[in-house]
Amino acid sequence: MPAFKINLNQGQPMNWQELAMTSHYQTAVAIKNALKQGHITDSTTGIEELIDALSRSDKRALRSQLTKLMMHIIKWQIQPERRSRSWLATIENARIEIEELLEEEPHLKPQISQLWDKCQNAANRLAKQETGIKHQFIKLTPEEVFKTEYSLDN
Numbered sequence: 001m002p003a004f005k006i007n008l009n010q011g012q013p014m015n016w017q018e019l020a021m022t023s024h025y026q027t028a029v030a031i032k033n034a035l036k037q038g039h040i041t042d043s044t045t046g047i048e049e050l051i052d053a054l055s056r057s058d059k060r061a062l063r064s065q066l067t068k069l070m071m072h073i074i075k076w077q078i079q080p081e082r083r084s085r086s087w088l089a090t091i092e093n094a095r096i097e098i099e100e101l102l103e104e105e106p107h108l109k110p111q112i113s114q115l116w117d118k119c120q121n122a123a124n125r126l127a128k129q130e131t132g133i134k135h136q137f138i139k140l141t142p143e144e145v146f147k148t149e150y151s152l153d154n
């Protein structure tokens with residue numbers, strides 16, 4: 001249900017949901033203005049929409065990094081002759097990004113298990129597309145994704 005409210009600056013309907021999806025900063029400014037004008041109910045609606053939008057954004061970032069990490073590990077497995085320092089850096093970078101995201105947003109940790117299969121499916125598709133290798137579906141373990149040390153020496 002879209003949250004239509006009065007746009008306090010122009011007297012037009014404010015769609016908090018749309019605004020929150022467009023710009024978190026502009027939403028925060030609009031909420032601040034609504035609070036300054038004493039529109040508590042309107043501000044509350046805006047805050048709720050902003051929280052939802054931020055949560056979706058964090059989840060998208062986690063999903064993106066997890067998919068990228070898995071894709072490079074799959075490529076590592078199916079294309080050993082193409083292994084490079086660049087792939088190692090990409091794997092490590094994605095791990096760092098995920099670690100930092102989870103440090104900043106610990107509520108996302110349970111999301112990993114919920115996103116796992118979807119990210120794994122996407123990673124397999126992307127690896128197939130990027131390499132041109134029609135490999136069987138590779139099911140990665142959390143150990144392979146987060147703990148295994150990949151090296152050019154192997």
